[in-house]
Amino acid sequence: MSFIEQARRNQIVACAIETIAELGYAQASLAQIGQRANISKGVITYHFASKEELMQAVVDDVFSRFATFVAARVMDDKPWEMLQTLLQANADFLKAHRTQLLTLFEIAHNAHDLALHGHNRELDVERITKLLTDGQQQGVFRNFDVQVMASSIVALRDNLIAQSAKNANLDVDHYCQEIITLVNQAIRRSS
Amino acid sequence: MSFIEQARRNQIVACAIETIAELGYAQASLAQIGQRANISKGVITYHFASKEELMQAVVDDVFSRFATFVAARVMDDKPWEMLQTLLQANADFLKAHRTQLLTLFEIAHNAHDLALHGHNRELDVERITKLLTDGQQQGVFRNFDVQVMASSIVALRDNLIAQSAKNANLDVDHYCQEIITLVNQAIRRSS
Amino acid sequence: MSFIEQARRNQIVACAIETIAELGYAQASLAQIGQRANISKGVITYHFASKEELMQAVVDDVFSRFATFVAARVMDDKPWEMLQTLLQANADFLKAHRTQLLTLFEIAHNAHDLALHGHNRELDVERITKLLTDGQQQGVFRNFDVQVMASSIVALRDNLIAQSAKNANLDVDHYCQEIITLVNQAIRRSS
Amino acid sequence: MSFIEQARRNQIVACAIETIAELGYAQASLAQIGQRANISKGVITYHFASKEELMQAVVDDVFSRFATFVAARVMDDKPWEMLQTLLQANADFLKAHRTQLLTLFEIAHNAHDLALHGHNRELDVERITKLLTDGQQQGVFRNFDVQVMASSIVALRDNLIAQSAKNANLDVDHYCQEIITLVNQAIRRSS
DNA sequence: GATGAATGAGATTTCATTCAT
DNA sequence: TATGAATGAAATCTCATTCAT
The missing domain is CATH 1.10.357.10 (Tetracycline Repressor, domain 2)
Incomplete structure (x- = not known):
C-alpha cells in the first residue's frame, strides 16, 4: 500500500470517527462522511471495498x-x-x-x-x-x-x-x- | 381502544420484539416485522402512527x-x-x-x-x-x-x-x- | 334516497368543505374529512362510491x-x-x-x-x-x-x-x- | 456546478414541465417525470435534494x-x-x-x-x-x-x-x- | 346503515454500490 | 487515483378502497 493510499485511508477513517461520534452510527452515511472529509463519496468506496470494511478499519x-x-x-x-x-x-x-x-x-x-x-x-x-x-x-x-x-x-x-x-x-x-x-x-x- | 385493536397491537409488538431480537434494530424494518406477523406492512402503520410509535410501544x-x-x-x-x-x-x-x-x-x-x-x-x-x-x-x-x-x-x-x-x-x-x-x-x- | 341517507350525505359534504378550505385539496384525505365529521372513513365510501363522487357532490x-x-x-x-x-x-x-x-x-x-x-x-x-x-x-x-x-x-x-x-x-x-x-x-x- | 450537471438539471426540469402540463401537478410524480426523461427516479433525487426543490427549479x-x-x-x-x-x-x-x-x-x-x-x-x-x-x-x-x-x-x-x-x-x-x-x-x- | 380493520399501490427519500471518464 | 453520475433496492408513510361483521 502506497504512502498516499495510506494517508487517504487515514483521513477517511478520521472523518468517519468524527461523523459517527457526532451523528450516531445510523446517520453516518458515506455521503456524510465524505462531506466532512471534503471528498466525494466515490473516494471512500475506492479505498474501501464496502462500508463494512470502512467500519472495520x-x-x-x-x-x-x-x-x-x-x-x-x-x-x-x-x-x-x-x-x-x-x-x-x-x-x-x-x-x-x-x-x-x-x-x-x-x-x-x-x-x-x-x-x-x-x-x-x-x-x-x-x-x-x-x-x-x-x-x-x-x-x-x-x-x-x-x-x-x-x-x-x-x-x-x-x-x-x-x-x-x-x-x-x-x-x-x-x-x-x-x-x-x-x-x-x-x-x-x-x- | 377495542379488544381486537388491542390484540392486534399486542401481536405486532410481540412480532417486533421477535424481529429485533433476531435481526437487530437496524434490520427490523416494518416489512420484516409484518412478514413475521403474516400481515402486510400497511397493518402496522394502521395501528401505529409511525415506526417510532411502535418502538415506543x-x-x-x-x-x-x-x-x-x-x-x-x-x-x-x-x-x-x-x-x-x-x-x-x-x-x-x-x-x-x-x-x-x-x-x-x-x-x-x-x-x-x-x-x-x-x-x-x-x-x-x-x-x-x-x-x-x-x-x-x-x-x-x-x-x-x-x-x-x-x-x-x-x-x-x-x-x-x-x-x-x-x-x-x-x-x-x-x-x-x-x-x-x-x-x-x-x-x-x-x- | 332516504331522509337519513340524505342527511348523512349533507353532513359529509359540509365537512369536506370545511376540510378542503382549511387544509387544501391535496391534504383533504377521507380520513381527515371523516375525523372532522366524527365518523369513520368507511361511512364516506359507503355513501359515496368514490372520492371523486364526493368531490363532485x-x-x-x-x-x-x-x-x-x-x-x-x-x-x-x-x-x-x-x-x-x-x-x-x-x-x-x-x-x-x-x-x-x-x-x-x-x-x-x-x-x-x-x-x-x-x-x-x-x-x-x-x-x-x-x-x-x-x-x-x-x-x-x-x-x-x-x-x-x-x-x-x-x-x-x-x-x-x-x-x-x-x-x-x-x-x-x-x-x-x-x-x-x-x-x-x-x-x-x-x- | 459542472456543465453536465447543469445539462441534466435542465433536462429534468424540462421533463417536469412536460409532465405537469400533461398530467397535472398532482399526478406528476417523480416516477412519471423520470419515465418521460428515460431516467430512473434516483437520478432526480440525485440532482435535486427533494421534489420541492425540483418544483422550485x-x-x-x-x-x-x-x-x-x-x-x-x-x-x-x-x-x-x-x-x-x-x-x-x-x-x-x-x-x-x-x-x-x-x-x-x-x-x-x-x-x-x-x-x-x-x-x-x-x-x-x-x-x-x-x-x-x-x-x-x-x-x-x-x-x-x-x-x-x-x-x-x-x-x-x-x-x-x-x-x-x-x-x-x-x-x-x-x-x-x-x-x-x-x-x-x-x-x-x-x- | 355503519364501522373498524386490512390491504396494496404508489409516493418520496435515503443510500451503498457500480461505472465511465 | 479520483470523482461525478447513475442506479435500484429498500425504507417509511399516505391513502383510497374493500370487506367482514
Missing part, C-alpha cells in the same frame, strides 16, 4: 490506538497494581480521546456482525482474567469466578465511557477512582 | 412487564437484602423473558432519541441510589459516591444481560450470584 | 347554493343593471359564505377532470354573454367580442375571490365597487 | 424565461404604451411557450407553499401598480384604486392563459387585443 484504528496507549502505561507489576493502572489508563485515554471511544462504542452497539469488535472486548477480558488468576494464585485476591469478574470489570469501565457519552462534563477521574475502590473492595482478600 | 411494553415482575419480588426490607433481591429478580426475569430484554437493550443502544428508555434506566439508578443512601445512613454500607455506585451496579446488571445475549446458554444464576457477592464486597462496611 | 352543492343565492338577487332588468347586480350578488355570497367559495375554487384548480366544474363557470360565462349581447343590441354597450368580455368579467369576479382567499380581511365591497366601475368603463358606449 | 426556470422575454420587449415609454406592450409581450410568450406557462400556473394553483410563486405574481402586480400610478399622476388615467386595478389586469392576463389551457387553438392575439381595449377603456380618463 475504524474499529481497528481506534482499538489499536487505545491498546497502544494503555500498553504504554501498564508495566509489569503486582496484579492489583496492574489492574489499577489499567483502569486509570482507560480513564486517561477517555479524557484525551473521548470522541474516538464514543465512536468505538457506537459501532460496537450497532454493527452486530463486525468481526473484530467482539474480539477486542474479549482481549480486555482475557487480559484481566489473567491478572485476576495471578492475583488469586498469589493469595492477594479472594476466591471468585475470574471470567465473571473480568467481564464485570470491563463492564464497569464501559459504563464509565457510556456515562461520559451522556455527559461531556463528567468528572472522569473521580468516577474512575470510585470504580477502582469498588473493584478493590470486590476482589481483595478480606483481612 | 415495544419499550413501554417490555419495561412495564419487567418493572412489574421485579416489583412483585422486592419487598420492603433492609437495604442490602432489597438490593440482593432486586438483582436476583432481574436475573429471574432474564431467564424467563430473555428475548424481551435483549430487544429492550437493542432498542436502547440504537434509538438514541426514544423518549422513555433513558428514563427507564434512570429509574433503576435512582431506586438503587436511594437504597445505597439508606444503607450508608444505617451504617451497613461503607462510604462511597452513591451515584457512581448505583450506575455501576446497573451496569453490572446490564452486563449480565449482554453476556446472555452473546451466549444463550449462560448460567445466569451463577453469574448473578457472583455479581451479588461482588457488590456485597464492594459496598459493605469493612469489618 | 361538494362542487354541485356549493355551486347550486351559489347559483340560487345569486338568482334570488338578480331580477330581470336592463343589461347593465343586471350585470352590476350580478357582480354585487357574487360579492355578497363571498362575504356570507367565504369558506364555500374557497373550497369551490380549490377543487376547481386541483381536480382537472371533475365533470361539472368547467360547466359551472361556463354557465356564468354564458349568462353574461347573453347580457352583453343584449346590451350591444340595445346600443348601451360598445362593440366588443362578447365571449372574451364575458370570460374576462368572470375572471375579475374570480380574482376577487382569490384575493379574499389570500387575505381574509379584504374589503370585498370596495373591491367589488372598483370592479363594477372598471367593467362599466370597459363596456359602455363612449359618449 | 421549474418555477424559477419558467418565470425567469418569462420575465426576460417580457423585459426584452417592454422599453421605457409612456404608461399606457408600456402597459399595452406588456400585455402583448405576455401573449407573445404564451404563443411561443404555452406548455411552460401552463405548468407555471398549474404549480401556482396547487403548491400553496412554494416560495417564489406568490412572489412572482406580486412582482407583476407591483410593476403594473407603478405604471398605473404614473399614469394617474400624468393625468392620462382616471382615478381608481391602483392596487385593485393592477390585480385585475393581471387576472385578465391570467385568464387569457387559462383559456389557452382549455383550448389549444385559442386565437391568442385576438383575445389579447380585446383585453387591451378593455383595459384601455377601463383606465383612460374619459374625454
